[in-house]
């Protein structure tokens with residue numbers, strides 16, 4: 188059919204939101220195709236290799252507030268994939284973190300492993316996962332939707348789930364001339380994200396971050412320092428993740444890497460032994476790191492001739508759990 192592949196449900200984005208939606212749909216017997224522009228799945232569940240080490244450079248941990256997500260996390264803990272990393276974070280003023288009772292969960296081998304595992308599970312149940320392809324437009328076509336990929340391929344789908352950061356989702360809909368009601372458009376255009384700048388440092392020598400190896404200062408220019416070796420994901424090298432806060436990241440987003448790295452290193456230096464040195468470094472920019480103005484619902488179903496659901500972490504709660512719950516809700520809505 189004109190070189191177009193027909194799928195039942197197309198999911199744009201194979202981050203936690205898209206993967207959780209896919210899990211519900213394949214369990215219900217739907218035929219699902221996931222698209223991600225990244226080389227691999229995971230989106231902001233991102234882990235990178237540096238030298239002999241490894242570092243989480245997007246989400247650092249996750250928390251549980253909702254029992255539905257809690258049940259998933261329990262299962263992931265039972266299989267050993269997820270573990271409790273800490274029960275709170277020091278602001279740096281104490282040598283160890285006083286526990287606040289709430290578990291912060293991490294993933295064995297790095298946060299990206301959770302996405303890889305979920306992707307393997309849905310693929311085993313028949314989902315197709317297409318990585319390295321950017322969807323460039325989502326347009327109404329016949330009784331469903333037409334998705335165009337930047338590799339020249341196109342796909343028709345009976346239903347679409349969109350999980351990219353909302354400004355990117357809006358751009359795809361506009362590129363396909365998909366009409367939106369003024370209310371739907373206004374609800375989507377209201378959503379805002381803060382950026383995050385991230386520095387990764389392979390350190391030779393001692394690092395003195397308070398136990399269990401991290402400092403969190405939500406209102407500071409440099410909001411997060413974490414030792415990936417003590418986290419347990421980088422046994423062969425000490426790699427430190429540093430995140431700048433939203434305001435600092437917005438103000439310095441376009442600064443050259445060298446300038447950013449110098450600022451990150453100055454912030455990191457007090458946690459390093461006098462003779463410790465940095466063997467390797469990388470800067471990573473997240474334009475849409477954390478939603479700051481959210482949609483009140485777990486997803487938006489646009490008024491159209493065929494189902495098109497928009498979700499992700501800007502729908503409900505601005506974190507891994509919110510993204511997962513949004514995905515689950517979209518899966519149930521179509522399942």
Ligand SMILES: Cc1cc2nc3c(=O)[nH]c(=O)nc-3n(C[C@H](O)[C@H](O)[C@H](O)COP(=O)(O)OP(=O)(O)OC[C@H]3O[C@@H](n4cnc5c(N)ncnc54)[C@H](O)[C@@H]3O)c2cc1C
Nearest residue numbers: 200202203204224230231246247322351499500506507510
């Ligand atoms: C630096 C940083 C630190 C964070 N720390 C934490 C934390 O400690 N705890 C916590 O709970 N949360 C944290 N978060 C937030 C958490 O990572 C996100 O809430 C969650 O991972 C979002 O999942 P998602 O599936 O909604 O979106 P994403 O993970 O962004 O997935 C969307 C996917 O869509 C793909 N995509 C976009 N456009 C297209 C296109 N046109 N075609 C094909 N694919 C496309 C992207 O490649 C991406 O993989 C952090 C985020 C960042 C960036």
